[in-house]
Amino acid sequence: MKTDDLIEALAAGLEPARPARIHPLWVAGAFGAAAVGVMLLLGLRPDLPAALTGPVFWLKALYSAAMAGAALVLVSRLGRPAVSAHRALQGLLLVIGAALLFAGIELALTPVADWSRSWLGLTWSYCARNILLVSVFAAPLIWLGARPLAPTRPMASGAALGLLTGAIAATAYGLHCPEATAPFVVTWYTLGMALAAGIGAAVGRFALRW
Amino acid sequence: MIDREAELRRLMIRGLDGDPVAWRMLLTEIRPALAGFFQRRLAGHEADTEDLVQDCLIAIHAKRATYDRSRPFTAWAYAIARYKLIDHLRRQGRRHSVPIEDADVLLAEHTVEDGVVRRDLGKLLSILPRRQRRLVEDVRLGGYSVAEAAARNGFTEGAAKVSVHRSLKTLSATVRSPGVRHEN
Numbered sequence: 001m002k003t004d005d006l007i008e009a010l011a012a013g014l015e016p017a018r019p020a021r022i023h024p025l026w027v028a029g030a031f032g033a034a035a036v037g038v039m040l041l042l043g044l045r046p047d048l049p050a051a052l053t054g055p056v057f058w059l060k061a062l063y064s065a066a067m068a069g070a071a072l073v074l075v076s077r078l079g080r081p082a083v084s085a086h087r088a089l090q091g092l093l094l095v096i097g098a099a100l101l102f103a104g105i106e107l108a109l110t111p112v113a114d115w116s117r118s119w120l121g122l123t124w125s126y127c128a129r130n131i132l133l134v135s136v137f138a139a140p141l142i143w144l145g146a147r148p149l150a151p152t153r154p155m156a157s158g159a160a161l162g163l164l165t166g167a168i169a170a171t172a173y174g175l176h177c178p179e180a181t182a183p184f185v186v187t188w189y190t191l192g193m194a195l196a197a198g199i200g201a202a203v204g205r206f207a208l209r210w
Numbered sequence: 211m212i213d214r215e216a217e218l219r220r221l222m223i224r225g226l227d228g229d230p231v232a233w234r235m236l237l238t239e240i241r242p243a244l245a246g247f248f249q250r251r252l253a254g255h256e257a258d259t260e261d262l263v264q265d266c267l268i269a270i271h272a273k274r275a276t277y278d279r280s281r282p283f284t285a286w287a288y289a290i291a292r293y294k295l296i297d298h299l300r301r302q303g304r305r306h307s308v309p310i311e312d313a314d315v316l317l318a319e320h321t322v323e324d325g326v327v328r329r330d331l332g333k334l335l336s337i338l339p340r341r342q343r344r345l346v347e348d349v350r351l352g353g354y355s356v357a358e359a360a361a362r363n364g365f366t367e368g369a370a371k372v373s374v375h376r377s378l379k380t381l382s383a384t385v386r387s388p389g390v391r392h393e394n
Contacts (some may be wrong), residue, residue: 081290082281152292152293209297
């Protein structure tokens, strides 16, 4: 095809374009899928109704949801050519920093004898693995939702998408996980999200071409 | 150049609103700049230029919704062109970095990649000591004469000439050496 004809053809079918983004419905759908994954694979925590009335459940959800929000901003920035992602990255680090601070304060208020329990809980050895497992349910929707974007840095964008997936999965995982200490959540939930980001970077290299 | 950016951006925004005439004009306007951009970087494979231009025009069309109206159009278009070029080179299985041109060429050139080049240039210039850097910026970017720039930065005119010459040599050597790559 001649380039002139191509330009003619592109202009002829032009429709108004609204700013590209991951539609919130994809994110909501991904959370729904992750919640279904938790129920199918792991089951809800038996004391869920009681947990819903206390602050700890919601603080955990707040952390992972804030991570998801920061990751979503990062994804949106990286998905726009020539837009810097520095501020979005700072936002992400701010969320992690705030959680670390919170965990540090909680640890300082905990007797030293209880530190290892506060940090490792009863489920540290499979928390991150479970978050990855749940991520598998959320990932297809998130990655499909990202198609309108134009990531010029596939690995970085893949990592951000993986982090978003992991953070959504971690939020859903709170429906199963009975752990209640901030040091635990900051360590093992964050590890699960980071692993998801790592896998996302590897996948992004191949899957995000356009 | 600023006028051209404003003009292209105006066309882009009209295109985003669905104006086919503006869109045809925009694509036609940027086509030669894209061709030049690809051709310069496809040493020995210039025959691929037109394919890449078409690829890039299609990408600009398909991904136009990722343009943010408050930002420079040329930087956005250049980032897409650069991505398409890297993708093309990768597809061909050549381990190839997109070379930065010789510093002299960068300093003289005004093309579609102007805004981004200026940023890359800033990075490049940062390898120079501060006083020399200021001198080079004043002479080659700021439009001062060597005498004026020398006075501004506390050099004698002769010393300034030598310093600028040496700085440019250093920069050229840096962009030619394979160790320095364009960040991906």
